[in-house]
Amino acid sequence: MHIGITEELFATERLLPGTKPAYADLVPRFKGGSTPDDDVPPTSLIRQILTESREHLLATISRFGDNDLGTIHEFFKDRKMSLLDVLHIIAWHEPHHQGQG
Numbered sequence: 025m026h027i028g029i030t031e032e033l034f035a036t037e038r039l040l041p042g043t044k045p046a047y048a049d050l051v052p053r054f055k056g057g058s059t060p061d062d063d064v065p066p067t068s069l070i071r072q073i074l075t076e077s078r079e080h081l082l083a084t085i086s087r088f089g090d091n092d093l094g095t096i097h098e099f100f101k102d103r104k105m106s107l108l109d110v111l112h113i114i115a116w117h118e119p120h121h122q123g124q125g
Contacts, residue, residue: 025065027118028073029054034114035080038099
């Protein structure tokens, strides 16, 4: 769920300021820095969130072109991270967690 929610946050408010993420009830439970709880969602919901949030992320990323890679979006200004840096993190995020298992 953390991977799906994180991708949803990148697809919305982090790269498209003013947009709200879907799954507002799940965001606090599974975003970065959240504390795991014992209420494990059903597998069908996990698959749904992973599928839908990846679709949202791909739709957002498709808005950008090569000329945008150096852009620093508002959410990342304090970290001085360009869109290219953000794309590297997104690509690294899922395998990082898969390696934790």
